[in-house]
Amino acid sequence: MKTAAYRSNVKKLTVMAVLVLAAAAAYMLVEINFSNSRLLKYALSLRAPKLIVMLITAFSIGGASIVFQSVINNTIVTPCLLGMNSLYTLIHTAVVFVAGSGSIIAVNANLSFAVDVVIMGVVATVIYSYLFKKTNHNVLYVLLIGTVLTSFFSSIQTTLTRVMDPNEYDTLLTSLVASFSNINSEIIVFSLVLLAAIIFALRRELALLDVLTLGKEQAINLGVNYDKCIRKLLLGVTLCIAVATAMVGPISFLGLIIANLSRQLLKTYRHSLLILGSAFFGMIVLVGGQLIVEHVYSYAVPVSVFITVGGGVYFLYLLMTEKKV
Amino acid sequence: MNVKELTKVYDGKTVVDQVSFQIPKGKVISLIGPNGAGKSTVMGIISRLVARDGGDVEFEGKDITKWKSRELSKRLAILTQTNNIQMKLTVRELVTFGRFPYSGGRNTPEDEAVISKAIEYMELQEFEEQFIDELSGGQRQRAMIAMVIAQDTEYVLLDEPTNNLDIYHATNMMKIVRRLCDELGKTVILVLHEINYAAFYSDYICAFVDGKIAHFGTVKEVMTKEVLSEIYKVDFQIMNINGRPLSIYY
Numbered sequence: 001m002k003t004a005a006y007r008s009n010v011k012k013l014t015v016m017a018v019l020v021l022a023a024a025a026a027y028m029l030v031e032i033n034f035s036n037s038r039l040l041k042y043a044l045s046l047r048a049p050k051l052i053v054m055l056i057t058a059f060s061i062g063g064a065s066i067v068f069q070s071v072i073n074n075t076i077v078t079p080c081l082l083g084m085n086s087l088y089t090l091i092h093t094a095v096v097f098v099a100g101s102g103s104i105i106a107v108n109a110n111l112s113f114a115v116d117v118v119i120m121g122v123v124a125t126v127i128y129s130y131l132f133k134k135t136n137h138n139v140l141y142v143l144l145i146g147t148v149l150t151s152f153f154s155s156i157q158t159t160l161t162r163v164m165d166p167n168e169y170d171t172l173l174t175s176l177v178a179s180f181s182n183i184n185s186e187i188i189v190f191s192l193v194l195l196a197a198i199i200f201a202l203r204r205e206l207a208l209l210d211v212l213t214l215g216k217e218q219a220i221n222l223g224v225n226y227d228k229c230i231r232k233l234l235l236g237v238t239l240c241i242a243v244a245t246a247m248v249g250p251i252s253f254l255g256l257i258i259a260n261l262s263r264q265l266l267k268t269y270r271h272s273l274l275i276l277g278s279a280f281f282g283m284i285v286l287v288g289g290q291l292i293v294e295h296v297y298s299y300a301v302p303v304s305v306f307i308t309v310g311g312g313v314y315f316l317y318l319l320m321t322e323k324k325v
Numbered sequence: 326m327n328v329k330e331l332t333k334v335y336d337g338k339t340v341v342d343q344v345s346f347q348i349p350k351g352k353v354i355s356l357i358g359p360n361g362a363g364k365s366t367v368m369g370i371i372s373r374l375v376a377r378d379g380g381d382v383e384f385e386g387k388d389i390t391k392w393k394s395r396e397l398s399k400r401l402a403i404l405t406q407t408n409n410i411q412m413k414l415t416v417r418e419l420v421t422f423g424r425f426p427y428s429g430g431r432n433t434p435e436d437e438a439v440i441s442k443a444i445e446y447m448e449l450q451e452f453e454e455q456f457i458d459e460l461s462g463g464q465r466q467r468a469m470i471a472m473v474i475a476q477d478t479e480y481v482l483l484d485e486p487t488n489n490l491d492i493y494h495a496t497n498m499m500k501i502v503r504r505l506c507d508e509l510g511k512t513v514i515l516v517l518h519e520i521n522y523a524a525f526y527s528d529y530i531c532a533f534v535d536g537k538i539a540h541f542g543t544v545k546e547v548m549t550k551e552v553l554s555e556i557y558k559v560d561f562q563i564m565n566i567n568g569r570p571l572s573i574y575y
Contacts, residue, residue: 003454005415211425213412217374217405222476223398223426269412 009266009273016280023287027051030295050180052188054290057180057244057251058258058282060195063275064240065255066262067206070213070271071233072139075263076318078256081146082128084120084241085250086153090160091119092175097160101171113187116246117194124238129231137227142234178249178304180290187247194243202236205229209271251304257311258282260318326371326480326512332379333366333536341366342536343380353506353513355523358533359557364516365484367533371514372403372482398426402473403482406489410457416468417453420444423475443474447501463494470501474509481505483515487522495519499526521571524548532556545570 028047033039061079068079095105095115105111127145135141161169199206208229212219219226241252255278262277289303326348333341341363348354356364369375371382373389382389384401402423410419420443424436432440444453447467457465466486473481486502487495499522505511506528517523523530523544530547532540539556540547547553548570553561562573 003415003417207430210430211422214410214422217403218410218422220374220394221372221398221403222422223393223395225394267413269414269418 020283054286059279060240060244062278062282064237065259068237079252083149090153090157096172120242178251327383330380352528354529355527362533363536364533401480402476402478405484423472443471447471
């Protein structure tokens with residue numbers, strides 16, 4: 001039924017879509033040289049891939065966060081809990097530590113991306129599919145496993161950096177910050193294909209999201225195969241986060257912010273709307289943030305710093321205002 | 326529905342022990358018993374929410390685990406006491422979920438008609454567009470029942486529907502249960518703590534003690550001084566009010 005609330009939400013989303021387009025246009029065209037066609041072409045060819053990467057990242061992180069929160073049935077969990085950020089950091093540190101910053105795995109972007117995706121994909125499948133089944137589909141165990149793994153990965157990473165050559169560590173640091181630069185078109189295409197495959201594989205489960213948020217018992221009562229559905233969604237979420245992280249670096253904290261902004265703005269249970277809202281928020285934050293980083297701070301501060309600082313404050317605000325956690 | 330030798334073990338402790346009974350169609354059946362007697366677990370098992378460790382639950386000639394979940398949800402609805410819905414959901418949206426087994430989320434005009442009728446039946450029209458977290462406990466419970474009505478199942482299972490309700494709302498709830506059976510022809514199975522509600526509003530009573538069925542029979546058969554004293558281990562007096570046995574315990 002098309003209620004008044006539904007129509008007003010569609011209106012809000014339309015406004016956001018326009019804002020996304022405006023941000024994208026601004027990003028492409030700000031301070032650009034129109035008089036010289038070769039410079040124009042060059043600038044656009046630099047900016048277009050970055051813009052596309054930001055849009056893809058925002059969509060996959062935004063969508064995955066909403067799904068993750070609905071599966072866990074808690075709106076203040078962040079997909080960081082899945083441990084993909086620290087796993088990414090560990091992989092990159094280990095590569096530099098073992099093979100050196102000049103090695104082909106560290107230098108070749110495609111190879112580095114492939115290594116990330118394969119390792120993260122395998123870990124995600126083992127933990128969030130196999131172990132989840134083993135623990136009798138207890139989502140709290142999943143959170144616990146994720147938290148423990150996060151500290152586990154970070155500890156190893158810290159140990160590695162402590163014994164690492166300082167020069168290597170300097171080189172390493174730049175790759176541990178989320179960045180949208182230097183991502184080549186093969187990686188973009190490959191990520192898009194992966195994400196599309198994940199969404200296609202989960203199309204049935206995604207349609208059940210609204211019912212899942214009624215809680216386990218109601219979902220079963222309404223004929224949903226709850227455990228299987230949750231397991232597939234959780235795996236899909238982790239893979240989406242893994243792809244996005246492999247592409248740009250540790251960024252999943254962004255998900256907490258944009259998912260909650262979307263929930264606050266739309267106040268609905270419809271996941272099709274929530275996911276879109278979350279993705280749009282992500283696009284505005286990333287593209288707008290990157291615009292400021294490039295033109296105001298001239299690359300001195302990476303966008304992830306803003307996300308972490310802003311996200312941290314917003315997270316505290318959520319904790320304070322949440323009536324029941 | 327035919328329950329045979331149902332068994333459930335939690336951590337080595339048998340909470341449901343070889344329970345067998347048959348559920349008569351078109352009646353209200355109350356499951357009563359002291360805390361920990363296994364009545365809620367039996368309810369959970371016959372509604373497929375809880376996995377069993379032994380025995381059979383035969384539903385319309387087929388074991389309950391052999392049913393397709395979607396098909397079963399058109400025939401059997403369960404309402405538990407844990408309704409902590411986190412979402413911003415209006416009453417009508419909640420009731421709409423009752424049609425999910427039929428529509429899969431895409432409602433036809435017929436579905437909408439069933440939803441409207443369910444809301445009317447529960448007299449919730451004026452709250453239709455209100456969010457359920459803004460309703461009182463009694464209204465929320467009625468909204469949940471409206472959803473069950475929209476689900477249009479022959480069997481309705483209610484786990485302690487009068488829990489957390491005051492006397493007024495609890496009594497109303499029991500009247501609704503009676504109407505579900507008498508007017509809509511449903512078979513209602515409910516877990517109750519309040520024996521007198523069971524005595525006054527149900528047709529059959531199934532009394533559990535220590536994971537076993539102590540007594541199963543019509544209200545008159547179970548509501549006797551001897552039977553109740555044996556089940557609850559306190560003294561009972563049985564009175565007759567409006568031709569129905571009511572108990573006093575002290």
